[in-house]
Amino acid sequence: MGAQIAVPVTLRNSALLGLGVHRPERVVTNEEICRLIDSSDEWIQSRSGIKERRFAKAHPEESIVEMATSAAVKALDAAGVNAAQIDTVIVATSTYGWQTPHSAALVADAVGTGGASALDIQAGCAGFCYSVGVASDLVRTGTAEHVLVVGVERMSDATEPTDRTVRFIFGDGAGAVVVGVSDEVGIGPTVWGSDGSQGKTIRQEPDWVDFAQNPEQKRPWIIMEGTAVFRWAAFEMSKYARRIAEKAGVELADLDAFVPHQANLRINDVIVKQLELPDTVAVADDIIETGNTSAASIPLAMEKMLRTGQVEPGATALLLAFGAGLSYAGQVVKMPPLAQ
DSSP: OOOOOOOOSSOOEEEEEEEEEEOOSEEEEHHHHTTTSSOOHHHHHHHHOOOEEEEOOSTTSSOHHHHHHHHHHHHHHHHTOOGGGOOEEEEEOSOOOOSSSOHHHHHHHHHTOSSOEEEEEOOGGGHHHHHHHHHHHHHHTTSOSEEEEEEEEEGGGTSOTTOTTTTTTBOEEEEEEEEEEESSOOBOOOEEEEOGGGGGGEEEESOHHHHHHOTTSOOOEEEEOHHHHHHHHHHHHHHHHHHHHHHHTOOGGGOSEEEEOSSOHHHHHHHHHHHTOOTTSEEOOTHHHHOBOGGGHHHHHHHHHHHTTSSOTTOEEEEEEEETTTEEEEEEEEOOOBOO
């Protein structure tokens, strides 16, 4: 039979111990976007709610690793955790430009963890909530004491500047949290899933191998079938939000905050209406100033709510992310502190 393998007898509680973000300095207005696309500020705001977004500096400045590291350092400060205490680094991104080495290993080194385990997670706009779920389970089972989770994107690199269907939607940025052991439950069970049958509704076209073999064609860009995505997100996500709250044992009306992925203000308005959330539940609206930052969307939205006083650290919030894949994920959490 061999030797018996020991496992922890009881699970531990996990929580978000600190939050930090990186917002690029460059503000890109709708007017600037419309210089290259056939649209208008009025049309963009009416269809998406977006007034402006941030774009990172031209490559190679403000890289994925640099933005992730900037947000991570702030999250560590907010959590009161030393980099050497981080056991694992998870980076959620779909716009990192190298197949190898993976970005998390570089972020772990840049932060100064001294050799933490590291992995990238590519789950589109749901990547941050996927990563929080993985990090929470690592902490709860005793595999890790502290996990650094980063959502980071340079969507300005991935969208064709003259494509009026996607260029106005996306922005750049990074957000990070430290997940660690807690006396009380700070992260509820993760609800997640995917529908690959609709994978083509948000896709890269062509693929990089095809482009390498035929470089005369248009380089790969993100393509999105907006109507199909809107229909899926607006009318399916309320079902998963209810499931998240149910698994956490929380009534929707008792939430302090709802933090949906900042994909489209109209989508979020539909979800809020379907959930019948009372006015006492603050709803994130970071998309107005930041656009859709994919895997960075949720932590950036959390930071705005905390920074502006919509909610306080310790407030109960339902996180709900959805996007390419098509994939979704979410959990109920206690809002973390920000760095001073």
